[in-house]
Each structure stands twice: as structure tokens, then as C-alpha cells.
Amino acid sequence: MKHLNQEQLVDAYYGGKDGVAERRLKRRLDRHLGGCDECASAYDTLKSDLAAVSASDVPERAADYGAQIWSRVAPLLPPRPFEERRAPGMGMWRGLSYAAGCAVLVAGAFYVGTVWEHYRHAGKTVAPAPEQAHAPAQPKVVVVVLGDHLDRSERLLVELKHADSDSAETAPLKDEARGLLAANRVFREDAEKDGDADLSTALSHLDKLLTGLADHPGQLDAAALSQLKDEMNADGLLFEVRVLRSKNPHRNAAVRVIARGGTA
């Protein structure tokens, strides 16, 4: 075995105070020291050196030294120097309460921000009166005259007759058809009630054409226009309308009030 180095000699000197592994090491080192004069000599020198600093005389203190220290410490102790001992789980509850507090703060800030934004925008735009804001939209009331209705229907049919597939021309036709539908239905119902078969038949026919025109999806291309004219016999209908206008001028003065977007 090699000779022990200084660290091993120090281990041999102090090792017995440590754990099992250290004590085992010390026993091994002691065995070496028992059989190696050179190492034993070095170890004796170490012991001698350390002995010089072993005999440490500590100044004696009076028997009441503890009481003296207490008399110096007691006035310095704060009245409540530490928190009450926390019950198990208090840390968790404290953490949870902090988290809940933060959540409430964030929610409160969000709510205040929302309200603030609402009032900021309300200040920039004209706010509707409360009753207007919440009241349902009232339909527009329109006074219609049968003669005018027939005039407009005639114009529509003429335009339809001469319309081509240009979207710029057909778009107003659809809007006009929608505008005529409500009045047409009112006058048709009146004619049915009054037993005016000619007027009722003509307006019923017109109703189908107006509905087909108003509800036609997308643009009216050449094929759709042609189909509509053929199916609805637009030319025949135009003739019927013209006859009605000239046939009964008295009736054409009939007035009805309709609600645009609703019924009369």
C-alpha cells in the first residue's frame, strides 16, 4: 500500500467521529499506520501540531451568565416578533385566496374597461332615445291608389318586355317588383271580396310575376328573363293591365293604406 497523504492522515485523526463509511476508512488507515513507521511518524507530527491548538481555555463565565444574557436580550425582544404558528394547509389557503383576489381584480378591471368603452363610444355617436332603441321597427304606412298601382305595374311590364340581360337594367326591376307586391296583394284581396273576377284574375297573375321577379336569385340573365316572360305570359299580362286601367276608371280611384313591409 502506498504511504498516506496529508488528507488521509487528517481523515485518520478526525474520521472516528463521522458515519459508518468514515469509521471504516479510519480503521483501514489505522491498520496502515500500525504497520508503516513512516506514516506513523507523520501522523504523530500531525497529532502533536494539533495538540498545540487543542487546549483551548475559554474564559469562565459567572454562574448567572445566562441570567445576564437574558437581562440584555429581554428588553430587545419585540412584543410580537413572529406570526402565529400557521395551521397545516394555511399556506395553501393563503395561496388560493391570493389567486382568487387576483382573479377578482382582473375581472373587475375587464368590467370597468368594458363599461368605459361603452360610455366612450356612446359619447361620440348619437344615442337613440331609450324607447326608440328598444321599440320594434314600425312599418312605413303608404297610401296607394289602384290606378297608380296599375300604372306602375304597366311600366314594369313594359320595361320587362324590353329588358335584356344587362344587370344595370334588371336590378331596378327586381326592386320595383318588391315595391309593388304589397299593394298588389291588398287590391287582389279586395277584388276577390268584391267578386271582381277580371281584376282578381289579373292581379293574381301579376302577383305571380312580381313574386317570381322579386324572389329571383342572383342576376336576371337572358335565359332567366326569357323564361320569366314565357312562363308568366308577360305580354298577355301587360295587355290585361292596360284593359283594366281603361275599363273601369271609377274603380281605379280606390284607395288603400298599406304598410310597406307588412299588410294594411
Place this chain on the structure above:
Amino acid sequence: MGQNERATIQAVLAGDKDAYGALVVRHSRMLFRLAYRMTGNEADADDVVQEAFLRGYQKLASFESRSDFGTWIYRITVHCALDRMQKRRAEAARRVGEEADPELDSVQVADASPDPERLALSAEIGALQELAMRGLTAVERTAFVLRHMEDRSTEEIAEALKVKPNAAKQTVFRAVEKVRQRLVNMKVMA
């Protein structure tokens, strides 16, 4: 830790400040011995003991009842003494180039015996010891005192210094080497 000491600690925690006095009286002398060996100065050792009990009182709520109060306050004292030594060394470093600190330059020895002969011997030993240990850093001196004079294990030293056991062992070894070197130098000078 005995039932009596545990009950005392509970009383202190419950607000009975005077109960802490019993703990102070019981452990003061043991702490003074440690503090003196670490600082090498009576006045500093007294202050360290006082500071340790103050810190202990403030931290008592964190004391685990299953451990020993004596061991706990002992570790606090180690740290108080370390702080004191480092403060002293910092003060001494500031004085370099100015005037020498007579308290640091002189070696304070115990005055325990009325016998003049023994007093002289004790003073000589104390002076030798103090001179031999003067070259150590605060941590090395602490490790050496705990190991060599207080008979503490490597694990206890490691816990007190808040280092790993191997680091504590190395610190002790370094301290031993330095002490021996200084002793050799003193013998040469003598």
C-alpha cells in the same frame, strides 16, 4: 428535546415572552464557549450570544419541534459568529494603510485561573493557538473550531455552514494545513 423544553417553546410561541428566558439561561454558556472559540474575543463572544438569542426568538415560529433546540440555536450562533468575524475582517481591511487595530493585533487569552503560574501557561497556550488560527478565513476557522474543538462531525459542520459534506471536509483539511504551517513558522521564529 425534552418535554419541558418543548412546552417552554410552545409557551413562548403562545406569547409568553418570559418563558424564553429559561431557554436563554440554559444554553448561554454553551453558546459563549462556541462564540469565543470562533471569534477569539470575549466581548465579541458575548455580543454573538446575545445576537443569536435575538435571532432565535424572531425565528422561533420556524423551529421544528422534532429537532433539538440546543442544536438549532447552536447553528444560529455559528452564523452570528461568522457574521461577526467577517465584519471584523472587513473593518480591518478598511484600516489597511491607516492605523493598526490594537484589538486585532493583540491576542486575547483567557484569564481563568488565579494561579499566576497557570495563568502564564494558559496565556501562552491561548496566544499560540490564536496566532496559529489567525491565518484562517472566517469559514475555515469556523470549520476548524467545530471539528477540532467542538468535536462536531463532518455532517454537522456541513449543516452549520450550509455546504455539502465533502466541501466541509475539504475546508477542515485546508484549515489544518494552514494552522500547521503557521505553527512551523512560529517555531522557526522562536
